[in-house]
Amino acid sequence: MAVTLTDVAARAGVSPATVSRVLNGNYPVADATRRRVEKAVRDLDYVVNAHARALLHATSGxxxxxxxxxxxxxxxxxxxxxxxxxxxxxxxxxxxxxxxxxxxxxxxxxxxxxxxxxxxxxxxxxxxxxxxxxxxxxxxxxxxxxxxxxxxxxxxxxxxxxxxxxxxxDDLGGARALASHVVSLGHSAVAYVAGPEGRTTGTQRRLVFAKALSECGVSLDPALVVAGDFSRQSGVDAVRRLLASGASFTAVCCANDLMALGAMAALREAGLRVPEDVSVTGVDDVPSAQDVTPGLTTVRLPLExxxxxxxxxxxxxxxxxxxxxxPTELVVRSSVVAPSAASARRKLA
CATH class of the missing domain: 3.40.50.2300 (Response regulator)
Known part of the structure; x- marks a missing residue:
């Protein structure tokens, strides 16, 4: 049996007149009411008539x-x-x-x-x-x-x-290139500033970076992982927390460039030099990555x-x-060097 306008109204808990107003779009309806009606229309797969069916599949460009x-x-x-x-x-x-x-x-x-x-x-x-x-x-x-x-x-x-x-x-390909570069220079105590927990990009980038590090023979220490929210300020806050914890690390790898820029600012604030004391990397290759000093080593994503x-x-x-x-591409700039004697002593302190 065909679904009727009355069926939609009953499902949405409104009058048939309200359903008609939502479908015609010619009368103001409260957002919450409109959403209920639209959900009922979807759930019941309701089409008014042949004319409405044609409108349903029409697009505006x-x-x-x-x-x-x-x-x-x-x-x-x-x-x-x-x-x-x-x-x-x-x-x-x-x-x-x-x-x-x-x-x-x-x-x-x-x-x-x-x-x-x-x-x-x-x-x-x-x-x-x-x-x-x-x-x-x-x-x-x-x-x-x-x-x-x-x-x-x-x-x-x-x-x-x-x-x-x-x-x-290709997040895994980019992570492998980045991890190989960092580890080949002698870094084994690597901190990671992750994206927000419970969101797909943050989880994906953290997992592929941990996998890439593992393939290079280095384990990502959970104590050196701090979640951010992809903003510059969260990079600042993450590194402040790492430093306050007393954790030892010679490199900070960040899930995006904005957090990496914040991480560099927090390290400078603490009197540490990038990259002489701590190396820093990012992901994305946003324009500011090449304008900062030192230039940020990162994974370029073809965003445009x-x-x-x-x-x-x-x-x-x-x-x-x-x-x-x-495909992604490793972009090597100046923010990563081999750990210095000073950073190695700090790591062992």
Whole structure:
């Protein structure tokens, strides 16, 4: 039996008139009420009639991009790549910054659905909890049912059956090159400033770095691992905590460049020289990595290329194919040298 408007109203706990207003979009409805109705529509796979079905699959040509933090140069570079490709395709891009908040991310997805976005690109880390994955899977089904194409850039799918294209980076390859460089210079007491716990990028980078170090014969000591949040200030705070703990280390490897820049500032604040006393590395190769003194040794991610490939993939017609994995590259600058006699004595103190 076909699902009726009344069925949707009962499921959402509202009147049929309210359901009609949400579907038509021609009357103001409270956000919480609208979300309930939209969820009921998705859950019941409700379509009003042939005209509504046609509207359901119509798109506006809009490209919606949801980023964790628009101020972070990592996301800015990816956004540049998307914007450049969109301009060539004569598509309008709307950038949304969720501040890594799940509810904001979901709200933006619903806004983009109401605007009949042709493509939605989710950029950056996602929460790792099961509740988030379940809710995101529902939003993905809604996007697909509406005819929108979904691309995940720098994040895994919420489940193995997610209908989405994927662009990611060879994190393990980059970690292996970085770990080999650091260990080959004689560092064995390596501290690590990780990304935020419970989010995919932070977990992925920590795991691959630990694996890469292990392959070089060095174990990542849990006592030398401090979590940050990918901001410069969290790099400062992490190194302050490491120093206050009395831990011994000759190198600090950070999960991104912003935290590495903060780590360098905290070491200078403590009267330590980089790299003579402590070496420092990052990941991403944001523009400021080459402008600081000393220049930051890091793993370069092709961020703008990831943005370009994400949008190109959305229009390729092959969005259910194998994930696109972009190569990474070790960039050696001046922030890593062999441990000095002074740093070796500090390590043994």
């Amino acid at each position: 809009l490209v919606g991009v949801i980023l964790n933090d628009i101020a972070d140069p990592f996301f800015g570079a990816i956004a540049r790549g998307i914007q450049a490709t969109a301009a060539e395709m004569r598509r309008l891009v709307v950038l949304c910054s969720s501040s890594a908040d799940s509810s904001s991310e979901f709200a933006y997805i619903e806004v983009l659905r109401r605007q009949r976005a042709e493509v939605v690109i989710l950029v950056g880390a996602a929460p790792e909890d099961a509740a988030y994955r379940r809710e995101m899977a529902g939003h993905v089904r809604g996007l697909r049912a509406q005819g929108a194409r979904l691309v995940l850039c720098g994040r895994p799918a919420p489940n193995p059956h997610t209908a989405a294209a994927s662009v990611s980076f 290329e990831a943005g370009r490939r994400s949008l190109a993939l959305a229009f390729s017609g092959h969005d259910f194919g194998s994930p696109v994995v972009l």
